Amino acid sequence: xxxxxxxxxxxxxxxxxxxxxxxxxxxxxxxxxxxxxxxxxxxxxxxxxxxxxxxxxxxxxxxxxxxxxxxxxxxxxxxxxxxxxxxxxxxxxxxxxxxxxxxxxxxxxxxxxxxxxxxxxxxxxxxxxxxxxxxxxxxxxxxxxxxxxxxxxxxxxxxxxxxxxxxxxxxxxxxxxxxxxxxxxxxxxxxxxxxxxxxxxxxxxxxxxxxxxxxxxxxxxxxxxxxxxxxxxxxxxxxxxxxxxxxxxxxxxxxxxxxxxxxxxxxxxxxxxxxxxxxxxxxxxxxxxxxxxxxxxxxxxxxxxxxxxxxxxxxxxxxxxxxxxxxxxxxxxxxxxxxxxxxxxxxxxxxxxxxxxxxxxxxxxxxxxxxxxxxxxxxxxxxxxxxxxxxxxxxxxxxxxxxxxxxxxxxxxxxxxxxxxxxxxxxxxxxxxxxxxxxxxxxxxxxxxxxxxxxxxxxxxxxxxxxxxxxxxxxxxxxxxxxxxxxxxxxxxxxxxxxxxxxxxxxxxxxxxxxxxxxxxxxxxxxxxxxxxxxxxxxxxxxxxxxxxxxxxxxxxxxxxxxxxxxxxxxxxxxxxxxxxxxxxxxxxxxxxxxxxxxxxxxxxxxxx
Amino acid sequence: xxxxxxxxxxxxxxxxxxxxxxxxxxxxxxxxxxxxxxxxxxxxxxxxxxxxxxxxxxxxxxxxxxxxxxxxxxxxxxxxxxxxxxxxxxxxxxxxxxxxxxxxxxxxxxxxxxxxxxxxxxxxxxxxxxxxxxxxxxxxxxxxxxxxxxxxxxxxxxxxxxxxxxxxxxxxxxxxxxxxxxxxxxxxxxxxxxxxxxxxxxxxxxxxxxxxxxxxxxxxxxxxxxxxxxxxxxxxxxxxxxxxxxxxxxxxxxxxxxxxxxxxxxxxxxxxxxxxxxxxxxxxxxxxxxx
Numbered sequence: 028x029x030x031x032x033x034x035x036x037x038x039x040x041x042x043x044x045x046x047x048x049x050x051x052x053x054x055x056x057x058x059x060x061x062x063x064x065x066x067x068x069x070x071x072x073x074x075x076x077x078x079x080x081x082x083x084x085x086x087x088x089x090x091x092x093x094x095x096x097x098x099x100x101x102x103x104x105x106x107x108x109x110x111x112x113x114x115x116x117x118x119x120x121x122x123x124x125x126x127x128x129x130x131x132x133x134x135x136x137x138x139x140x141x142x143x144x145x146x147x148x149x150x151x152x153x154x155x156x157x158x159x160x161x162x163x164x165x166x167x168x169x170x171x172x173x174x175x176x177x178x179x180x181x182x183x184x185x186x187x188x189x190x191x192x193x194x195x196x197x198x199x200x201x202x203x204x205x206x207x208x209x210x211x212x213x214x215x216x217x218x219x220x221x222x223x224x225x226x227x228x229x230x231x232x233x234x235x236x237x238x239x240x241x242x243x244x245x246x247x248x249x250x251x252x253x254x255x256x257x258x259x260x261x262x263x264x265x266x267x268x269x270x271x272x273x274x275x276x277x278x279x280x281x282x283x284x285x286x287x288x289x290x291x292x293x294x295x296x297x298x299x300x301x302x303x304x305x306x307x308x309x310x311x312x313x314x315x316x317x318x319x320x321x322x323x324x325x326x327x328x329x330x331x332x333x334x335x336x337x338x339x340x341x342x343x344x345x346x347x348x349x350x351x352x353x354x355x356x357x358x359x360x361x362x363x364x365x366x367x368x369x370x371x372x373x374x375x376x377x378x379x380x381x382x383x384x385x386x387x388x389x390x391x392x393x394x395x396x397x398x399x400x401x402x403x404x405x406x407x408x409x410x411x412x413x414x415x416x417x418x419x420x421x422x423x424x425x426x427x428x429x430x431x432x433x434x435x436x437x438x439x440x441x442x443x444x445x446x447x448x449x450x451x452x453x454x455x456x457x458x459x460x461x462x463x464x465x466x467x468x469x470x471x472x473x474x475x476x477x478x479x480x481x482x483x484x485x486x487x488x489x490x491x492x493x494x495x496x497x498x499x500x501x502x503x504x505x506x507x508x509x510x511x512x513x514x515x516x517x518x519x520x521x522x523x524x525x526x527x528x529x530x531x532x533x534x535x536x537x538x539x540x541x542x543x544x545x546x547x548x549x550x551x552x553x554x555x556x557x558x559x560x561x562x563x564x565x566x567x568x569x570x571x572x573x574x575x576x577x578x579x580x581x582x583x584x585x586x587x588x589x590x591x592x593x594x595x596x597x598x599x600x601x602x603x604x605x606x607x608x609x610x611x612x613x614x615x616x617x618x619x620x621x622x623x624x625x626x627x628x629x630x631x632x633x634x635x636x
Numbered sequence: 637x638x639x640x641x642x643x644x645x646x647x648x649x650x651x652x653x654x655x656x657x658x659x660x661x662x663x664x665x666x667x668x669x670x671x672x673x674x675x676x677x678x679x680x681x682x683x684x685x686x687x688x689x690x691x692x693x694x695x696x697x698x699x700x701x702x703x704x705x706x707x708x709x710x711x712x713x714x715x716x717x718x719x720x721x722x723x724x725x726x727x728x729x730x731x732x733x734x735x736x737x738x739x740x741x742x743x744x745x746x747x748x749x750x751x752x753x754x755x756x757x758x759x760x761x762x763x764x765x766x767x768x769x770x771x772x773x774x775x776x777x778x779x780x781x782x783x784x785x786x787x788x789x790x791x792x793x794x795x796x797x798x799x800x801x802x803x804x805x806x807x808x809x810x811x812x813x814x815x816x817x818x819x820x821x822x823x824x825x826x827x828x829x830x831x832x833x834x835x836x837x838x839x840x841x842x843x844x845x846x847x848x849x850x851x852x853x854x855x856x857x858x859x860x861x862x863x864x865x866x867x868x869x870x871x872x873x874x875x876x877x878x879x880x881x882x883x884x885x886x887x888x889x890x891x892x893x894x895x896x897x898x899x900x901x902x903x904x905x906x907x908x909x910x911x912x913x914x915x916x917x918x919x920x921x922x923x924x925x926x927x
Binding site: 121123196202205212304317350353355356381383393394397405417421433436437440450498502517520521527529534539608610617 | 648655656665668691704708712713727731733742751761762765766783784827837872874877879
């Protein structure tokens with residue numbers, strides 16, 4: 028019904044009062060509308076633009092890392108002279124450790140987590156469940172604005188010691204004792220403390236989002252939008268929010284404990300009698316560095332699923348839409364997602380197989396970790412089943428989604444090797460691990476995000492992105508991605524360690540230089556290809572073809588709102604009559620192959636699943 | 637254009653498998669063990685087989701998983717390419733919501749395979765890390781202590797056993813671990829400052845050196861040779877250069893090398909005579925008894 032209604036958004040907003048509490052803010056100024064906005068769509072776009080910017084920052088760190096691995100100790104092009112005047116433009120080993128620390132930090136905490144939950148979670152949740160906004164709009168705004176102090180803290184860690192060469196440098200995992208003893212290294216002084224402040228703040232930001240998403244999804248669904256009529260995106264966000272709500276406090280506590288160790292003289296993580304080179308006295312101690320690893324991974328392993336579950340959900344939605352076909356196994360998809368989340372809480376120890384924890388725990392964690400492949404596999408089979416028998420549109424969205432499935436398979440299978448403890452003993456801290464998590468985090472999640480950007484862009488801006496540029500971007504990124512990351516498996520086979528500024532000082536790795544050069548050039552091509560995405564994004568925003576409400580002929584509630592949706596989202600509060608995947612339903616075929624969730628059922632005798 | 641895209645999804649797995657298949661001959665596979673000196677120069681010319689019996693068991697587990705995962709990789713990608721190919725030809729989608737039998741099948745079969753993989757690993761893991769599964773004749777040869785950015789090695793004096801605390805006649809070395817070939821040896825792993833990781837790629841052995849703890853690690857070199865020792869846990873800016881060598885020699889040569897080390901270390905630099913060496917030997921015998 029409302030799909031047929033004329034776009035009378037202005038009338039709906041000024042006439043009715045669909046968004047109760049906000050009614051006194053009906054005419055905010057520029058700042059209220061675009062900067063300190065409490066509208067979930069604006070906050071979502073703020074997160075999206077910020078995280079895309081951060082993607083380039085993190086990508087620049089990655090390219091610098093790749094440069095050093097391909098051309099060790101040769102002057103860094105372009106920025107080298109400005110950054111390292113004292114070394115003639117060469118990256119120092121100190122700075123190399125900061126590079127991969129910051130690359131990991133930025134990509135994990137400032138890109139992947141916020142682009143899924145912050146950007147798409149914010150944008151999609153109210154629209155897809157038929158709500159006018161989030162349950163706590165101001166908390167939502169706060170969750171975005173607390174992201175910036177975190178960015179500041181991470182960034183300031185570079186200057187905390189008064190010079191550029193002193194950023195946080197103990198890896199994104201910040202293992203003590205390196206991260207606990209300020210005198211341990213150039214980057215473990217004030218920089219490490221600032222890094223920990225940043226970590227705490229992004230945690231706060233995520234937590235605010237998570238509480239908000241949970242409340243919104245539980246309380247604000249449109250009439251008829253039962254839990255099992257929710258799109259998979261919402262299920263992904265919902266389960267992610269639960270993971271964050273239960274796992275994050277542990278990281279925050281750990282972070283504060285480490286700050287206390289560094290600043291207040293406690294010794295949670297510092298054992299007795301450790302003596303740094305050049306130090307006069309050994310540590311007082313009594314603590315246990317393994318405790319940090321347990322606490323850190325108790326959050327950061329579920330965080331791995333936080334970094335992929337929403338993408339899984341969105342890809343499920345997009346695959347169904349662009350294959351014009353109901354999702355294969357909707358409920359098994361939900362149950363497997365839930366199983367991944369549940370098991371995700373009992374697998375953190377697989378990061379610690381070589382850490383020296385009790386060997387019996389290694390076996391326990393191995394079984395739980397290998398079992399998590401089961402629901403992941405079920406999801407893969409269901410995605411393939413979803414494409415099976417579909418009328419597939421080969422557009423940018425579908426291609427990126429199919430890449431997601433392909434890469435998730437690859438990254439998932441390489442995970443089996445490291446879940447098997449004895450095999451992990453060899454692969455731990457080699458490039459095999461790097462290959463594995465880049466296949467998941469870049470290959471799967473980021474390709475899922477590319478798909479989601481192209482899919483929901485018309486809803487965000489009212490215009491369509493260029494299909495031609497989008498496919499070009501996909502093609503180059505896909506090929507270059509494999510060029511960078513597939514050889515990493517082989518580097519890992521050869522035993523090349525992670526986090527080495529110059530692996531070639533060790534004879535076994537000398538013959539890996541050629542492959543690393545190739546990978547670096549692939550990385551440069553891949554980085555350059557992202558400029559296409561940016562050009563397409565902003566170009567289409569300004570000049571793209573007008574999209575209308577439902578350019579993809581999709582079923583979700585968000586497509587019955589105007590594009591872009593006004594404050595308050597819908598013309599009339601929508602009512603949900605069926606599940607989100609009634610594509611090619613015999614009820615409406617052959618007139619059309621979609622059946623929106625809010626189209627009243629009376630017109631057709633049959634109810635959807 | 638859509639056929640280009642469909643073939644892209646079909647071709648990349650083939651390319652990936654082809655690359656993996658040629659990589660052993662390119663030296664992009666398990667590190668080759670240099671059994672002679674100097675190290676084997678030509679990539680692909682040495683043996684990728686681990687010198688460590690336990691390492692060979694780990695390799696076996698790796699290949700079991702590689703075969704299973706390889707089959708799944710191929711099947712799923714064939715499936716993906718096939719449904720994309722079919723989808724590119726269709727003009728009308730089929731309307732169905734799933735298939736209960738298929739769901740059960742693709743839950744139970746992978747579950748069985750995964751349980752098999754998990755339980756198949758247990759024994760090797762136990763042999764590596766559970767002390768009651770260690771070889772009965774394993775001998776502690778040294779205490780290895782990681783520190784920025786070197787491995788400090790403490791041997792007991794020849795003829796004596798390794799003590800937890802340093803003894804006056806202990807022998808010290810840096811970055812050079814001497815072991816007898818052909819028998820299992822055990823090191824006690826410690827860290828003097830931050831975390832390090834004792835890593836022997838040719839042995840497939842890796843163990844973090846955890847501050848505040850002493851962790852036993854055992855391994856065996858079936859053949860004499862020089863093997864790479866690395867640090868594989870980030871320990872600071874010099875992490876990349878922290879390495880060393882494990883020198884495995886036949887037991888008699890090893891004993892001679894240890895005796896030479898003892899003589900060198902306990903010599904005062906003036907009276908380097910045969911008498912002194914025998915004196916050292918008798919002293920160690922006496923203290924050995926006392927211990």
